[in-house]
Amino acid sequence: MSNTVTQAPAHDDHHEAPKGLVRWLTTTNHKDIGTMYLLFALLMFFVGGAMALIIRLELFQPGLQYVQPEFFNQMTTMHALIMIFGAVMPAFVGLANWMIPLQIGAPDMALPRMNNFSFWILPFAFTLLLSTLFMPGGGPASGWTLYPPLVQQTGDALPFVILAIHLMGISSIMGAINVVVTIMNMRAPGMTLLKMPLFTWTWLITAYLLIAVMPVLAGAVTMLLTDQFFGTTFFHAAGGGDPVMYQHIFWFFGHPEVYIMILPAFGIISEIIPTFARKPLFGYDAMVYATASIAFLSFIVWAHHMFTVGMPLAGQLFFMFATMLIAVPTGVKVFNWTATMWRGAMTFETPMLFAIAFLFLFTIGGFSGLMLSIVPADYQYHDSYFVVAHFHYVLVPGAVFAIMAGVYYWLPKWTGHMYDETLGKIHFWLSVIGVNVTFFPQHFLGLAGMPRRIPDYATQFANFNMMSSIGAFIFGLSQLMFVYIIFKAIRGGAKATAEVWDSPKGLEWTVPSPAPHHTFDEAPQVK
Amino acid sequence: MLTATFRRGLAAAMTALAATLAPAATLANDWQLNMPIGVTDISADVYRLHMTILWICIVIGVIVFSAMIYSIFRHRKSLGVEPAKFSHSTKVEVVWTIVPVFILIGMAIPATETLVRMEDTSGSDLTIKVTGYQWLWEYEYLDEDVRFFSRLHRDSDRARQLGSGIDPFSVENYLLEVDNRMVVPVDAKVRLLLTAGDVIHAWWVPDFAVKKDAIPGFINEVWFQANETGVFRGQCAELCGRDHGFMPIVVEVKSQEDYQAWLAAQRGELGDRPVASTNR
Numbered sequence: 001m002s003n004t005v006t007q008a009p010a011h012d013d014h015h016e017a018p019k020g021l022v023r024w025l026t027t028t029n030h031k032d033i034g035t036m037y038l039l040f041a042l043l044m045f046f047v048g049g050a051m052a053l054i055i056r057l058e059l060f061q062p063g064l065q066y067v068q069p070e071f072f073n074q075m076t077t078m079h080a081l082i083m084i085f086g087a088v089m090p091a092f093v094g095l096a097n098w099m100i101p102l103q104i105g106a107p108d109m110a111l112p113r114m115n116n117f118s119f120w121i122l123p124f125a126f127t128l129l130l131s132t133l134f135m136p137g138g139g140p141a142s143g144w145t146l147y148p149p150l151v152q153q154t155g156d157a158l159p160f161v162i163l164a165i166h167l168m169g170i171s172s173i174m175g176a177i178n179v180v181v182t183i184m185n186m187r188a189p190g191m192t193l194l195k196m197p198l199f200t201w202t203w204l205i206t207a208y209l210l211i212a213v214m215p216v217l218a219g220a221v222t223m224l225l226t227d228q229f230f231g232t233t234f235f236h237a238a239g240g241g242d243p244v245m246y247q248h249i250f251w252f253f254g255h256p257e258v259y260i261m262i263l264p265a266f267g268i269i270s271e272i273i274p275t276f277a278r279k280p281l282f283g284y285d286a287m288v289y290a291t292a293s294i295a296f297l298s299f300i301v302w303a304h305h306m307f308t309v310g311m312p313l314a315g316q317l318f319f320m321f322a323t324m325l326i327a328v329p330t331g332v333k334v335f336n337w338t339a340t341m342w343r344g345a346m347t348f349e350t351p352m353l354f355a356i357a358f359l360f361l362f363t364i365g366g367f368s369g370l371m372l373s374i375v376p377a378d379y380q381y382h383d384s385y386f387v388v389a390h391f392h393y394v395l396v397p398g399a400v401f402a403i404m405a406g407v408y409y410w411l412p413k414w415t416g417h418m419y420d421e422t423l424g425k426i427h428f429w430l431s432v433i434g435v436n437v438t439f440f441p442q443h444f445l446g447l448a449g450m451p452r453r454i455p456d457y458a459t460q461f462a463n464f465n466m467m468s469s470i471g472a473f474i475f476g477l478s479q480l481m482f483v484y485i486i487f488k489a490i491r492g493g494a495k496a497t498a499e500v501w502d503s504p505k506g507l508e509w510t511v512p513s514p515a516p517h518h519t520f521d522e523a524p525q526v527k
Numbered sequence: 528m529l530t531a532t533f534r535r536g537l538a539a540a541m542t543a544l545a546a547t548l549a550p551a552a553t554l555a556n557d558w559q560l561n562m563p564i565g566v567t568d569i570s571a572d573v574y575r576l577h578m579t580i581l582w583i584c585i586v587i588g589v590i591v592f593s594a595m596i597y598s599i600f601r602h603r604k605s606l607g608v609e610p611a612k613f614s615h616s617t618k619v620e621v622v623w624t625i626v627p628v629f630i631l632i633g634m635a636i637p638a639t640e641t642l643v644r645m646e647d648t649s650g651s652d653l654t655i656k657v658t659g660y661q662w663l664w665e666y667e668y669l670d671e672d673v674r675f676f677s678r679l680h681r682d683s684d685r686a687r688q689l690g691s692g693i694d695p696f697s698v699e700n701y702l703l704e705v706d707n708r709m710v711v712p713v714d715a716k717v718r719l720l721l722t723a724g725d726v727i728h729a730w731w732v733p734d735f736a737v738k739k740d741a742i743p744g745f746i747n748e749v750w751f752q753a754n755e756t757g758v759f760r761g762q763c764a765e766l767c768g769r770d771h772g773f774m775p776i777v778v779e780v781k782s783q784e785d786y787q788a789w790l791a792a793q794r795g796e797l798g799d800r801p802v803a804s805t806n807r
């Protein structure tokens with residue numbers, strides 16, 4: 001088995017390994033590319049986070065103190081685009097690059113050159129997107145959903161935003177194809193599908209979702225482009241089109257996109273909890289089937305994002321029932337994680353703390369999601385801060401906490417050093433307090449009638465907004481610790497063993513820490 | 528200004544916390560936690576649905592979170608426990624797949640019932656066409672020859688400018704007052720026909736449990752029937768550009784006689800002149 005592989009430049013037999021910048025530009029190594037994806041995501045997390053703090057600063061008290069409404073709208077739009085396409089998705093792709101080959105015993109991703117290309121598109125796409133902020137008319141300000149006709153009022157930025165989205169889409173599709181091909185063809189002998197680690201499983205399903213829906217988004221934004229510049233009227237009532245059709249197409253992409261951002265998180269949590277509970281994952285098969293059912297359901301619930309557009313009663317009922325159904329497989333997941341902890345022998349290192357916080361807080365986001373599925377009540381919740389609270393609960397202590405849990409979990413494998421456990425725990429507690437102080441009061445604001453995407457608000461909303469802003473700054477600033485902890489571990493620290501944790505399961509723990517540049521040149525045998 | 532805000536917050540905390548815990552409050556208050564019950568039968572039904580699903584979530588949450596917390600405190604290595612070996616149990620897995628289905632069905636029935644009633648716009652007593660523009664509303668009373676625009680009240684508009692130096696707390700109903708209010712009679716089924724002149728807007732008044740998109744080129748229908756007189760406030764709920772946050776909705780529900788008097792006054796003033804503001 002190749003867990004005897006040492007730090008061996010001898011394995012670089014197929015090419016002269018270049019050094020410095022050229023190494024990173026030309027690398028086809030899944031670990032290098034994974035690292036680049038993760039660092040890029042971290043950078044974008046701070047760019048998008050800075051925008052969030054501008055938003056929360058303006059909302060600290062009623063009245064306009066710092067920014068004009070136009071700029072505020074650009075911030076909400078860009079914050080979402082950057083966090084979704086620049087931070088969360090690339091972070092998951094980075095984890096996939098690093099961990100999928102290690103988890104299935106493959107020497108690399110199946111399509112290494114495409115892998116390099118799909119990463120290097122991203123810096124260009126996001127430079128383009130961010131540059132629109134400096135164009136005449138400013139950046140996009142119509143919300144990340146880019147609804148027409150409002151989006152048609154964007155200044156010079158519109159075609160650049162659309163090109164940037166195309167580039168991100170191409171990158172995602174290539175990344176997804178790579179994941180599918182790798183998992184389908186490069187599993188070690190004996191690694192049957194139902195022996196795959198859950199992180200690999202959830203990514204396989206996510207990759208199919210990506211391939212299915214990114215072209216739909218591309219189609220939608222291309223129609224916006226032709227409506228704007230080539231005289232088509234897909235979304236103009238005056239020319240026989242329908243602005244609501246855009247919303248249907250967009251959310252046909254948008255709802256699966258939501259699961260693209262949470263299924264890999266489910267995978268990470270399903271890896272971490274068994275390790276620290278010292279007990280096998282409860283209901284492995286059910287976890288796989290639940291993931292697949294959630295993916296299937298994600299294609300038939302899109303219109304629950306737009307109950308207020310005026311749909312026929314039967315349509316609304318269909319989307320309500322289908323949406324409620326999602327609670328069943330999601331419930332199975334939460335119950336299974338709980339049952340995994342049950343009668344285990346738990347310890348609470350930083351990855352486990354983040355995983356447990358995920359369990360509690362994602363569940364709260366799930367509850368508000370269930371509430372949102374009830375159409376008559378959704379009329380009250382829709383486009384209010386209640387929705388803002390809901391999706392931030394599933395995305396921040398959901399997706400982002402899972403990414404952080406995964407980073408702490410695998411960081412010793414990547415760097416060969418243990419991270420600073422004390423600092424990790426402080427980072428965890430500041431994050432978990434910050435997140436709840438930020439987002440929990442937003443439920444109250446929404447129920448009390450505060451619409452989302454407004455730069456200023458009536459005075460009765462002042463108290464909870466102030467609270468929320470304070471939480472946002474606690475959360476945002478405490479992420480500087482995360483960066484410090486990561487770079488500290490890269491530079492040194494206690495040496496990590498191959499297993500790192502207490503007898504974790506999975507092939508990634510059979511290779512040394514740090515994982516050598518080339519692993520599994522000889523496929524391991526899985527029993 | 529900042530410390531004033533803090534002080535106000537603290538004072539409000541003292542007085543209002545108790546009041547908000549009780550779920551009444553159609554009146555806006557600084558610590559409002561919950562959805563208003565509102566002033567229509569539908570809004571009360573919606574509130575009940577909301578509370579039912581909320582309590583279901585709370586009960587499930589308490590059970591699941593208790594199990595997690597118990598486990599976290601009792602099943603830890605530092606207590607010297609040996610980890611169990613089990614990895615599945617068909618019986619419990621079937622139970623926790625099936626039981627939620629029944630809870631969902633129980634939830635879907637009243638939700639469907641309420642939705643069906645919300646969608647029934649027949650038999651209305653009057654119809655008002657509501658048009659959203661960037662960034663004001665137009666109300667047209669069909670068959671009544673009454674039509675006017677309704678935009679953010681001047682006092683709020685002055686205070687909300689960047690660096691205006693005006694404390695929003697000094698403005699009555701900051702951002703929630705208009706120059707011309709929409710006026711409707713009490714106990715009458717009011718049908719709204721919603722559309723827009725430029726981009727999509729959404730007409731939202733929480734006390735009526737009405738939120739519907741106003742879409743250019745299309746007409747949406749919605750209705751409400753207020754059981755009480757009074758003034759009810761809402762806002763545009765669909766991002767509609769720069770001043771999306773500054774196009775409030777104010778509906779004044781009057782007695783049948785007062786409404787007729789208001790209508791007559793409006794008709795008298797029709798012409799090229801802009802319509803005078805309603806009495807406030």
Ligand SMILES: [Cu+2]
Pocket residue numbers: 659660662727728729763764765766767771774
């Ligand atoms: Cu509007």
